[in-house]
Amino acid sequence: xxxxxxxxxxxxxxxxxxxxxxxxxxxxxxxxxxxxxxxxxxxxxxxxxxxxxxxxxxxxxxxxxxxxxxxxxxxxxxxxxxxxxxxxxxxxxxxxxxxxxxxxxx
Amino acid sequence: xxxxxxxxxxxxxxxxxxxxxxxxxxxxxxxxxxxxxxxxxxxxxxxxxxxxxxxxxxxxxxxxxxxxxxxxxxxxxxxxxxxxxxxxxxxxxxxxxxxxxxxxxxxxxxxxxxxxxxxxxxxxxxxxxxxxxxxxxxxxxxxxxxxxxxxxxxxxxxxxxxxxxxxxxxxxxxxxxxxxxxxxxxxxxxxxxxxxxxxxxxxxxxxxxxxxxxxxxxxxxxxxxxxxxxxxxxxxxxxxxxxxxxxxxxxxxxxxxxxxxxxxxxxxxxxxxxxxxxxxxxxxxxxxxxxxxxxxxxxxxxxxxxxxxxxxxxxxxxxxxxxxxxxxxxxxxxxxxxxxxxxxxxxxxxxxxxxxxxxxxxxxxxxxxxxxxxxxxxxxxxxxxxxxxxxxxxxxxxxxxxxxxxxxxxxxxxxxxxxxxxxxxxxxxxxxxxxxxxxxxxxxxxxxxxxxxxxxxxxxxxxxxxxxxxxxxxxxxxxxxxxxxxxxxxxxxxxxxxxxxxxxxxxxxxxxxxxxxxxxxxxxxxxxxxxxxxxxxxxxxxxxxxxxxxxxxxxxxxxxxxxxxxxxxxxxxxxxx
Numbered sequence: 226x227x228x229x230x231x232x233x234x235x236x237x238x239x240x241x242x243x244x245x246x247x248x249x250x251x252x253x254x255x256x257x258x259x260x261x262x263x264x265x266x267x268x269x270x271x272x273x274x275x276x277x278x279x280x281x282x283x284x285x286x287x288x289x290x291x292x293x294x295x296x297x298x299x300x301x302x303x304x305x306x307x308x309x310x311x312x313x314x315x316x317x318x319x320x321x322x323x324x325x326x327x328x329x330x331x
Numbered sequence: 332x333x334x335x336x337x338x339x340x341x342x343x344x345x346x347x348x349x350x351x352x353x354x355x356x357x358x359x360x361x362x363x364x365x366x367x368x369x370x371x372x373x374x375x376x377x378x379x380x381x382x383x384x385x386x387x388x389x390x391x392x393x394x395x396x397x398x399x400x401x402x403x404x405x406x407x408x409x410x411x412x413x414x415x416x417x418x419x420x421x422x423x424x425x426x427x428x429x430x431x432x433x434x435x436x437x438x439x440x441x442x443x444x445x446x447x448x449x450x451x452x453x454x455x456x457x458x459x460x461x462x463x464x465x466x467x468x469x470x471x472x473x474x475x476x477x478x479x480x481x482x483x484x485x486x487x488x489x490x491x492x493x494x495x496x497x498x499x500x501x502x503x504x505x506x507x508x509x510x511x512x513x514x515x516x517x518x519x520x521x522x523x524x525x526x527x528x529x530x531x532x533x534x535x536x537x538x539x540x541x542x543x544x545x546x547x548x549x550x551x552x553x554x555x556x557x558x559x560x561x562x563x564x565x566x567x568x569x570x571x572x573x574x575x576x577x578x579x580x581x582x583x584x585x586x587x588x589x590x591x592x593x594x595x596x597x598x599x600x601x602x603x604x605x606x607x608x609x610x611x612x613x614x615x616x617x618x619x620x621x622x623x624x625x626x627x628x629x630x631x632x633x634x635x636x637x638x639x640x641x642x643x644x645x646x647x648x649x650x651x652x653x654x655x656x657x658x659x660x661x662x663x664x665x666x667x668x669x670x671x672x673x674x675x676x677x678x679x680x681x682x683x684x685x686x687x688x689x690x691x692x693x694x695x696x697x698x699x700x701x702x703x704x705x706x707x708x709x710x711x712x713x714x715x716x717x718x719x720x721x722x723x724x725x726x727x728x729x730x731x732x733x734x735x736x737x738x739x740x741x742x743x744x745x746x747x748x749x750x751x752x753x754x755x756x757x758x759x760x761x762x763x764x765x766x767x768x769x770x771x772x773x774x775x776x777x778x779x780x781x782x783x784x785x786x787x788x789x790x791x792x793x794x795x796x797x798x799x800x801x802x803x804x805x806x807x808x809x810x811x812x813x814x815x816x817x818x819x820x821x822x823x824x825x826x827x828x829x830x831x832x833x834x835x836x837x838x839x840x841x842x843x844x845x846x847x848x849x850x851x852x853x854x855x856x857x858x859x860x861x862x863x864x865x866x867x868x869x870x871x872x873x874x875x876x877x878x879x880x881x882x883x884x885x886x887x888x889x890x891x892x893x894x895x896x897x898x899x900x901x902x903x904x905x906x907x908x
Contacts, residue, residue: 283476287407287458297401297483302556317557317883 389515389541389768390478391499394492394506396552397587397763401483403492403506403597405499408479409461411452415445417471424469428452431463443471454497455479480506486594488555490610491548491761494597503600503608505762508709509546512765516541542768549585549763554578557883558588562858565876566592569841569863575612575740576880577857581748581846583778584757587854587884589613614710616737617859620824620869621674621806622842623695623733625793626746627682628671630694632789634686638668638796642681649677652724656680656732672799674806674821680728688727692719695730697784698746699756700738706759714738733824734834744857747844750793751818751852754785794818798849810843810874812882814892818852819845819877821869826862838862843873847881853890856880 298304309315365373394403411428418424421443429436432453442450454477456464461474480495493504501510518541558576566574578588589612595603609615632638647661658675670678683691695701701716715737717726729735738746741759749756758779765774785793797818801811806821822842828835841863846855858873858880866872884890 284458290404291406291457294401294404294406294481294483297404301484301487302553303485303487306556306560 384519384521386517386519387541388499388517389539389543391480391495391515392513392543392545392768394513395545395547396550396555397548397585398552399547400552402488402548402550402552403480403482405478406481407458408455408477409458410454410475410477411456411461411464412473412475413443413450413452414471414473415443415447415450418443419470424467424472427467427469428464428472431460432456482597484552484556485596485598487552487559488550488589489595489597490591490608490612491550491589492597493608493610494600504610505546505548505708508707509762512546513543515543539768544768544773545766547763547766549580549587549760550589551587553887554880554884555588555590557887558590558856558880559592559594561876561879561883562590562592563594564879565858565860565872566863569860569866569872571841571860571864571872572862573611574861574876575857575859576876577612577740577744578880578884579744579748579759579855579857581751581757581852581855583760584745584748585760585763585778586744588880589761609710610708612740613706613708614712614739616712616714616739617840617861618734618736618824618827619738619743619842620733620822620840621676621679622743622747622820622822622844622869623736623738624671624674624679624731625750625797625820626695626698626700627679627691627731628667628796629698629750629785629789629793630691631667631682631686632792633694633785634690636667636682636686638792639666641666642670642678642685644670644675644677644681647677649680651680651728654725654728656728668796668799671796671820672802672805674800676732679731683727683731688719688722691727691731692716692722694784695736697756697782698749699742699781700736700746704739704741704745704759706741706761708761711741712739714742733822740857740859743842743844744855747820747846747857748855749784750790750797751846751855752790753787754783754790756781756784794849794852797845801845806868806870807843807845807874809870810845810877810881812847812878812885815847815881815885816849816893817845817847817878817881818849819843819874821874823867823869839867841867841869841872843869843877845877845881847885848890848893850893853888854881854884856884 306317391405393401393405396402411432415421422440425436425440425443428434429439434453439452442452452472464472465474478499480499482489482492482494489504491504493506493508494502495506496502499514501507501513506513558578562574562576565571574590574592576588576590577586579586589610591607591611593607595607600608631640641664644658644662644665646663647658649656656676658677660673662669662673662675662678665673665675665678667678667682669675670682695716700714703711703713705711716730717735719727722730726735745757745759758781760776760778762776764772764776767773797820798816799805800807800821801817801819802808807819810819811817820843822840822844824840824842825834826838826840827833828838839862841860842858844855844857846852856877858876860872860876863872885892
């Protein structure tokens with residue numbers, strides 16, 4: 226009681242609590258360090274994931290572009306005409322398909 | 332005893348505390364030094380280790396036809412480079428890479444064995460293949476995202492479109508002329524790497540913002556294709572050297588097709604003769620022969636001569652100064668219409684004699700001969716029309732029937748379109764608009780009247796005369812199309828002998844130029860076949876190709892036949908034969 230009174234008089238925290246306070250401060254700082262490290266790691270991981278996702282997106286876009294070019298190749302008139310003539314034995318539509326009738330119009 | 336012990340403990344605690352405080356102060360001081368005092372310097376060092384500044388270039392814009400079909404486009408590709416100094420086993424690396432890329436292993440080994448810090452391995456590699464090479468994990472081999480020009484329709488309109496070089500810069504045709512519009516913009520960016528050297532490549536996305544603008548042409552892919560087919564048939568069946576065909580909308584001057592034969596594939600242009608690269612319809616001039624008589628007749632009609640005016644054609648032989656000109660048949664009295672229909676050289680020369688050199692010159696210059704059309708293609712020829720004051724007697728006679736004057740195919744098509752549209756010379760149009768990578772129109776090109784060259788009445792009379800050319804008695808019967816009133820003019824010109832004076836024997840240019848339908852011309856077509864063998868008259872060589880192009884284009888464009896032949900039914904397109 227005398228000691229307490231003495232501490233109270235000096236306006237200080239009891240010595241027993243001082244150690245705990247230090248521990249708390251160290252714990253907080255350590256926790257802060259851990260959280261900071263975790264955030265940095267997560268941030269880098271997220272960046273990596275974003276980068277990987279963007280790479281996949283770019284790859285898909287690249288495939289899409291190549292497919293569009295391939296589509297143009299496939300629908301090229303030269304190719305279609307070749308297939309129509311050689312495989313399907315078709316001939317080009319001409320004016321010979323126009324049928325004329327004698328007599329007056331209407 | 333207990334007091335001493337406590338004191339010692341207390342002292343130790345104080346020492347430890349002091350040490351801890353000192354350590355913390357030291358750490359703070361070091362931290363202050365690293366973060367604040369040396370912060371900038373160290374972060375720069377780290378940046379140098381983990382990031383790299385490079386310049387990226389956007390993808391090249393596209394070349395599209397009027398229906399937005401791709402004529403020239405870019406696809407993703409990878410450029411593979413090497414730092415030979417960093418390659419541990421060049422022989423092994425060369426073997427593995429050469430096998431995948433299918434390139435010369437010995438040559439690659441030489442490159443990779445050098446002590447240089449940089450070397451190209453291969454450009455324009457497909458992303459798939461690049462990924463396989465990346466999988467080999469060869470140190471000193473690097474990959475750079477790039478793009479490669481690709482022409483999906485291969486040789487279609489190749490001379491018009493042109494091609495790009497290995498650095499993606501336009502070398503020929505529109506690729507060269509519109510290089511500044513098409514090429515992608517550049518920007519400096521920084522790549523960041525993580526501790527394992529992996530690239531955090533998020534800035535790469537911005538590449539799309541740098542994409543070049545695209546150009547939309549007036550060319551119609553289908554009409555271009557069928558023109559090329561008909562031209563190829565005309566050239567090969569007559570064993571000719573080359574050929575050209577142009578399809579134009581007379582009312583607007585829009586070019587729907589510019590076909591050349593022989594063709595080349597711009598995807599591997601290196602395998603073809605350089606002569607085939609040129610857009611000869613614009614860059615080369617030739618003597619048009621009798622096709623020019625239409626313009627001579629136009630000059631006469633504008634001077635007040637009527638189509639029924641008769642001219643004595645000297646029974647097939649006529650002497651001008653020291654030269655004698657001939658007709659293919661012996662004619663006596665012919666009207667202006669008959670001179671055009673039967674293609675009389677003497678008649679055309681006598682027309683010029685009656686109207687004077689100045690009138691002919693002014694008319695031809697008015698139609699645009701002797702000056703560039705300003706279509707916007709590099710290397711356009713103005714042709715050759717000598718000022719009339721320098722004409723000799725034979726010059727004025729020869730020019731009236733298309734010798735002694737040279738014109739480009741484009742000028743001839745533009746001139747004939749002026750007759751077709753009622754007398755207005757249109758500026759030929761090849762590029763319709765420029766669009767941004769987001770699809771917004773940046774610039775539009777509209778049809779432009781250069782000048783009025785003949786009156787509508789003269790144009791109508793000329794149309795009637797040209798219609799007679801494809802009639803049974805005319806020289807261009809092979810150009811007639813069932814159901815349509817076709818107007819045209821044949822031309823057969825002797826070629827100048829290379830290096831010598833005069834004309835070469837047995838070297839001709841066969842021409843057919845015309846338009847249809849007579850009442851409201853929708854298309855003007857010009858076919859030129861250079862140095863055909865055996866047959867050489869324009870009516871025999873070029874007219875059938877003209878007919879094919881015109882008929883198939885009408886079929887494709889759904890332009891119905893006229894009503895003068897009692898036509899009441901038409902089988903739908905694509906119906907079975």
